[in-house]
Amino acid sequence: MLRFGFRDPAIAGIGYQHIAWIALGVVTAAIVYFLNIPLPPLSSTLLNWQKKGTVFKYKEFDIFYIVEEGIQSDGSTLVLIHGFPTSSHDWSKILGRMKSQFSRIIMLDMLGYGFSDKPLDHHYLITEQADIHEALLTSLSISRAHVMSHDYGDTVALELLHRFNNRESKFQLESMCMLNGGVFPETNSLFGGQKLLLTPVLGFILSHFTSYRNFKWSISRVFGVETQPTSDEMMDFYAIIQRKNGNVVKSRLIKYLNQRAENKDRWVGALVQTKIPVHMIYGPSDPVNSRYAFVDQYKKVVPSPSITVLEAAIGHYPHWEDPTAVFESYKSFLQSIKKP
Known part of the structure; x- marks a missing residue:
């Protein structure tokens, strides 16, 4: 049988x-x-933030940006560059303080983030994000600016610095201040979820499976234990990421980690070679960039390193967790570089 x-x-x-x-x-x-x-509704906080801004066209894409008037009359400009995976709203807690130091403050949601377009089939490049910043400043007739950046934004800022060092920039970069970011690939630690998002095909599939619960669990890990966002703030982070299929493009955006490793000589080299004033403000309770490895590497690699290490409780989002300390550190940096 x-x-x-x-x-x-x-x-x-x-x-x-x-x-x-x-x-x-x-x-x-x-x-x-x-x-x-259903998309989570935008809170009144986010709606008010959206009302502050407008949109400009970069190629075929809509890019959301805000110009905030400061109280100085010297024509000085500060450009704020946000991190992954959030938006320009990250700067909302420090914005009011910064107005005391500048004539205007400019921030945009980079392509793939916040209220800007998030094309699903796009190859997101750090160099293009730098192009977008230069295009916006050109459209606003701004020829000089200071830059403050965070996380992903640090790498965009380093690309702008490379261009300035090599006389390829479209504006005069007057100073640069970075907040927690993987400036050095060798000191940057990846979570399991980030590694999965980087995996071809699997990352794209997993990016579709986003819920508030797993988002909250993931992002809360990068904040200090004592400086966690409130429930409303956490929901705002989630809501702005989810706009325009933002969860889906994360698997494409996160490939900046590969770009950072491939372009280490270009971007770390820019930091080593530059003659403009550069400062780092660092929250030490950061699982993405371990305290001792990062600080030691920064002091080892950067000539005449200028760095502020905040209180031990502060994590990966220092401008959200302790905006007062970040502002005071930045204000001291600005005072130190002012010409007599």
């Missing part, structure tokens, strides 16, 4: 095909489910 089962190659092939189709169906159904979860 013939016996058929999965040990028979022909029957096994049919069986495995059925399993594969079932698995594909389950994944597809799950993606459809997650894509159809």
Whole structure:
């Protein structure tokens, strides 16, 4: 008597095909489910932030930006460059203080972030994000600016610094201040979720499975234990990321980590070679950039290193966790570089 089962190659092939189709169906159904979860509504805080800004065209893309008038009359400009995976709203807690130091403050949501366009099939490049900043400053007739950046924004700022060092910049970079970011690939630690997002195909699939619960768990890990965002603030982070399929493009945006490693000589080299004033403000309770490895590397690599290490409780988002300390450190830096 013939016996058929999965040990028979022909029957096994049919069986495995059925399993594969079932698995594909389950994944597809799950993606459809997650894509159809209603977007979280924008809070009054985010709506007011959106009302502050406007949009300019970069190629075919809409880029959201804000120009905030300061109280100085010297024509000075500060450009604020946000991090991954959030938006320009990250600077809201420090913005009021910064107005006392500048004539105007400019910030935008980079391509793929916040209220800006988030094309699904785009190859996101740090160099293009720098192009967008230069295009905005040119459109606003701004020829000189100071830059403060955070996280992903640090790498964009380093690209701008490289261009300035090599006389390729479209504006005069007067100073640069960075906040916690993976400036040195060798001191930057990745979470398991980040590694999965970087995985071809799998990262794209996993990016569709975003819920508030897993987002909250993930982002809370980079804040200090004592300086966690409130529930309302956490929901604001989530809501602004989710706009325009922002969760889906994260698997493309996060490839900046590969770009950072590939361009280490270009971007770390810019920091080593520059003659303009540069300062680092660092929250030490940062699992992304471990305290001792990062600080030691910064002091080792950067000539005449200028760095402020904040209180031990402050994590990866120092401008959100302790905006007063960040402002005071930055104000002291500005005073130290002013010409007599």
